[in-house]
Amino acid sequence: MNLNAKLAILADAAKYDASCASSGGQRRNSVGAAGLGSNEGMGICHSYAPDGRCISLLKILLTNFCQYDCLYCVNRASSNVPRARFSVDEVVRLTLDFYRRNCIEGLFLSSGIIRSPDYTMEQVVEVARVLREDHDFRGYIHLKTIPDAAPELLQRAGRYADRLSINIELPTEQSLARLAPEKDGARIKRAMARLRVHIDDAKAAAREARDTPARSLPGAKPVRAAPQPFAAAGQSTQMIVGGDDTSDAGILQASAQLYGAYRLKRVYYSAFSPIPDASAALPLKPPPLVREHRLYQADWLMRHYGFEAREIAPQGDGMLSLEVDPKLAWALAHAERFPVDLNRAPRELLLRVPGLGVKAVDRMLLARRVRRLRADDLKRLHVPLAKVLPFVVLADHRPARAADPRQFAAAAKAPAQAALF
Numbered sequence: 178m179n180l181n182a183k184l185a186i187l188a189d190a191a192k193y194d195a196s197c198a199s200s201g202g203q204r205r206n207s208v209g210a211a212g213l214g215s216n217e218g219m220g221i222c223h224s225y226a227p228d229g230r231c232i233s234l235l236k237i238l239l240t241n242f243c244q245y246d247c248l249y250c251v252n253r254a255s256s257n258v259p260r261a262r263f264s265v266d267e268v269v270r271l272t273l274d275f276y277r278r279n280c281i282e283g284l285f286l287s288s289g290i291i292r293s294p295d296y297t298m299e300q301v302v303e304v305a306r307v308l309r310e311d312h313d314f315r316g317y318i319h320l321k322t323i324p325d326a327a328p329e330l331l332q333r334a335g336r337y338a339d340r341l342s343i344n345i346e347l348p349t350e351q352s353l354a355r356l357a358p359e360k361d362g363a364r365i366k367r368a369m370a371r372l373r374v375h376i377d378d379a380k381a382a383a384r385e386a387r388d389t390p391a392r393s394l395p396g397a398k399p400v401r402a403a404p405q406p407f408a409a410a411g412q413s414t415q416m417i418v419g420g421d422d423t424s425d426a427g428i429l430q431a432s433a434q435l436y437g438a439y440r441l442k443r444v445y446y447s448a449f450s451p452i453p454d455a456s457a458a459l460p461l462k463p464p465p466l467v468r469e470h471r472l473y474q475a476d477w478l479m480r481h482y483g484f485e486a487r488e489i490a491p492q493g494d495g496m497l498s499l500e501v502d503p504k505l506a507w508a509l510a511h512a513e514r515f516p517v518d519l520n521r522a523p524r525e526l527l528l529r530v531p532g533l534g535v536k537a538v539d540r541m542l543l544a545r546r547v548r549r550l551r552a553d554d555l556k557r558l559h560v561p562l563a564k565v566l567p568f569v570v571l572a573d574h575r576p577a578r579a580a581d582p583r584q585f586a587a588a589a590k591a592p593a594q595a596a597l598f
């Protein structure tokens with residue numbers, strides 16, 4: 178099988194991993210037509226670097242052969258899909274070729290499990306080693322790691338990769354046992370804990386090296402030994418949404434536990450998508466995509482706005498509203514906390530006002546040191562006035578009555594794509 182055919186299979190097989198998904202672009206291709214380039218090219222996806230830059234990654238599997246039979250996965254052993262396998266050299270060559278042609282800034286490499294977890298992980302690590310040591314590759318590398326592999330291999334992976342991820346796959350151990358019986362939730366978490374220790378150690382070593390003055394022999398230039406890096410962009414994971422019957426409350430509790438216990442950079446939520454010849458244990462239909470979106474919004478509230486999982490996840494069926502975003506839903510359910518006086522309230526409370534983002538809140542805190550905030554100040558901050566005003570008191574504004582949930586639900590029912598031109 179030639180390299181292009183392998184690339185078609187193994188880039189397509191990697192698309193189910195949402196950790197660095199890109200979407201929303203218009204499809205363009207110059208093959209057989211005028212112009213130059215294509216954005217349909219296999220295996221290129223966008224991701225965000227630790228400094229916030231959006232970067233393009235070559236996103237592929239080393240192989241889609243797999244000896245495990247996770248029911249939700251298109252690459253499971255019993256799946257009837259075309260199979261392919263790259264050699265280490267082929268992945269290295271592809272990465273360097275794409276990089277030199279300026280198509281990518283890094284590599285996202287995952288793999289099905291062949292022979293054994295250790296053997297597969299060795300191959301994945303070898304790709305990163307050859308790129309870094311033999312070719313002095315300075316681009317971004319994200320490796321999907323196999324929790325069942327030996328701890329030494331995970332440790333080696335972290336020396337070469339910018340980011341490591343281990344997929345938790347499903348929010349509960351019971352669902353994992355039912356849908357991915359070869360996987361072990363406790364082993365996955367143990368592997369995450371090991372990565373956390375290595376990441377923390379590397380950060381501490383970097384801090385110590387920075388804070389300790391470099392010493393040298395008299396007359397020689399002081400030289401500081403660089404500390405060994407370890408996955409400087411941290412670790413992340415992915416959770417499938419809608420593949421089992423866990424509620425949004427259960428999913429957010431699981432995420433909060435992962436953020437707290439293993440200091441993950443991100444939990445990615447991937448709406449379950451039905452696969453060919455699917456098992457009867459799986460739902461027939463995917464969940465509404467907006468559910469995935471609401472979970473990302475709720476996750477953002479936990480990481481940046483001081484909300485706890487149990488506050489966002491509703492009582493009862495535990496499902497987030499599909500009609501209004503989780504922050505607005507929380508505000509509507511806690512009318513007793515509003516209106517908030519924007520000229521007096523502490524930062525934590527300002528962050529809970531629907532429509533106010535972190536930047537707007539910080540700018541308001543600066544502005545109110547020198548004057549009392551008025552409605553016009555909010556306009557200048559470009560905050561959505563219709564959403565904010567029912568919840569706040571300003572020097573020249575006080576809402577006539579409590580915010581009415583129906584007004585927001587009606588507005589949210591008719592979403593429209595903003596025009597670019």
Ligand code: SF4
Binds near residue numbers: 244290
């Ligand atoms: S181990 Fe990974 S690739 Fe293999 S079936 Fe499970 S999810 Fe798919």
